[in-house]
Amino acid sequence: MKKLRHAASRLSFARALTAALLLGPLAGALLAFGARAATEADVVTIDNFTFGPPELTIPVGTTVKWVNHDDIPHSVVDKNKAFRSKALDTDDNFSFTFASAGTFDYFCGLHPHMVGKIVVK
Amino acid sequence: MANQGPHDHGKGLGRREVLECMLWAGTGVLWTVSGGIPHSVGLIGEAAAAEAGGFTFLQMSDSHIGFDKAANPDALGTLREAVAKVKAMPAKPAFIINTGDITHLSKPAEFDNADKVFGETGVPIHWVPGEHDIIDEERGKAYLERYGKGSKGAGWYSFDDHGVHFIGLVNVVDLKGGGLGNLGAEQLAWLEADLKDKSSSTPIVVFAHIPLQVVYKEWGWGTEDGMRALDLLKRFGSVTVLNGHIHQLAQKVEGNMTFHTAMSTAFPQPAPGSAPSPGPMVVPADQLRSKLGLSTVTVLQGNKPLAIVDRTLAG
Numbered sequence: 001m002k003k004l005r006h007a008a009s010r011l012s013f014a015r016a017l018t019a020a021l022l023l024g025p026l027a028g029a030l031l032a033f034g035a036r037a038a039t040e041a042d043v044v045t046i047d048n049f050t051f052g053p054p055e056l057t058i059p060v061g062t063t064v065k066w067v068n069h070d071d072i073p074h075s076v077v078d079k080n081k082a083f084r085s086k087a088l089d090t091d092d093n094f095s096f097t098f099a100s101a102g103t104f105d106y107f108c109g110l111h112p113h114m115v116g117k118i119v120v121k
Numbered sequence: 122m123a124n125q126g127p128h129d130h131g132k133g134l135g136r137r138e139v140l141e142c143m144l145w146a147g148t149g150v151l152w153t154v155s156g157g158i159p160h161s162v163g164l165i166g167e168a169a170a171a172e173a174g175g176f177t178f179l180q181m182s183d184s185h186i187g188f189d190k191a192a193n194p195d196a197l198g199t200l201r202e203a204v205a206k207v208k209a210m211p212a213k214p215a216f217i218i219n220t221g222d223i224t225h226l227s228k229p230a231e232f233d234n235a236d237k238v239f240g241e242t243g244v245p246i247h248w249v250p251g252e253h254d255i256i257d258e259e260r261g262k263a264y265l266e267r268y269g270k271g272s273k274g275a276g277w278y279s280f281d282d283h284g285v286h287f288i289g290l291v292n293v294v295d296l297k298g299g300g301l302g303n304l305g306a307e308q309l310a311w312l313e314a315d316l317k318d319k320s321s322s323t324p325i326v327v328f329a330h331i332p333l334q335v336v337y338k339e340w341g342w343g344t345e346d347g348m349r350a351l352d353l354l355k356r357f358g359s360v361t362v363l364n365g366h367i368h369q370l371a372q373k374v375e376g377n378m379t380f381h382t383a384m385s386t387a388f389p390q391p392a393p394g395s396a397p398s399p400g401p402m403v404v405p406a407d408q409l410r411s412k413l414g415l416s417t418v419t420v421l422q423g424n425k426p427l428a429i430v431d432r433t434l435a436g
Contacts, residue, residue, distance in 0.1 A: 048397045048398035048400065049398040049399060050398070070398070070400055071190035071191070071192070071400060071401055072400055072401065073225070073226060073253070073256065075256070077298070079298045086256070086258070087226065087227075087256035089226060090190070105298060106298065107296075107297075107298030107299060109296060110252045110253070110256070110296075111252075111341050112296040112297055112298055112299060112300050112301070112341065113299065113300070113301065113338075113339070113340065113341035114341075115298055115299050
């Protein structure tokens with residue numbers, strides 16, 4: 001899990017491998033409970049200086065991935081310092097696993113008028 | 122709010138015309154400082170300001186070395202063109218004020234390339250960082266190691282030249298969620314102390330990356346506590362505020378204060394609210410250079426006003 005916590009990396013093959021290793025044995029169990037199978041639902045994209053979706057509700061233990069589609073770097077910073085990404089250049093991403101419930105207000109460290117929220121239940 | 126833009130040639134431009142100018146243009150800005158109300162005297166080629174016995178400095182901004190996207194695949198190339206304009210100036214400027222975003226991603230090679238090309242001007246440079254200059258792993262250490270000598274805090278400082286008091290402020294550090302640019306209590310306390318013994322007749326030039334006044338809140342174009350700095354400057358007879366960040370000309374006169382933002386040498390950004398986001402604006406390649414540029418500021422001794430001339434790379 002630790003590997004996933006700060007997996008801001010361009011090494012997408014490594015990330016895919018990690019995800020496969022973790023999710024492979026779990027996928028069946030998750031599907032059996034009707035849980036969301038795809039991690040795509042837990043992606044926040046950055047387009048036009050906006051986090052989308054601006055608010056995301058997830059179960060505890062979910063890894064959220066932010067992907068920057070702008071041609072200007074952005075970052076992802078929790079207001080209460082739970083997480084802070086490096087500057088993400090175009091197509092860079094950052095992932096964080098939410099291990100406990102709560103509401104996480106975050107913003108872009110370069111353009112702080114850009115704000116978003118993750119609600120963990 | 123004054124109705125005249127600083128660019129009037131005796132005919133008085135209204136706000137609408139100034140804003141149009143902002144959409145179009147770009148060049149250097151020629152400032153003449155004299156403890157009075159600033160206004161510009163004309164474009165570089167026609168201006169007599171530089172010959173009038175004053176001293177001239179330049180404002181250059183937002184070179185974004187390392188940027189290689191559609192809006193300008195060669196930001197280093199256009200910086201070289203801007204530097205060539207500087208080298209070709211008939212009167213050598215006293216120094217350059219660089220209002221930040223020197224690099225795009227704070228990488229050592231980007232700083233190296235910027236230093237090399239700016240160095241070719243052969244002119245001293247006074248820097249302040251933009252938010253793109255402090256995104257190294259250690260959040261600003263790379264910038265301070267190169268440019269922070271003699272500065273305080275995140276890189277703020279002041280100096281005097283030809284009777285003008287220059288103040289470089291940093292408003293890109295420790296930004297708060299939902300907010301704008303940020304000076305912070307420590308820097309404001311330093312500014313208050315810095316100004317304490319200055320006579321109100323001392324002309325002031327204050328420069329920072331993000332506009333100190335709010336230009337467009339929706340895009341974060343302003344400084345949260347900028348008014349606190351401006352309040353400290355209110356008693357001075359002539360205050361000129363030079364900023365970058367928005368990659369276009371915007372000018373405004375309010376009482377004794379003149380606000381000016383410079384063009385980028387890398388890529389233009391849209392006029393406030395005219396696009397879905399403030400991101401780099403792609404224009405036809407043959408128009409790019411008309412939207413990039415630098416500003417020339419001339420400080421005249423005696424009873425003449427400060428003058429700015431903006432000059433594009435197309436000219």
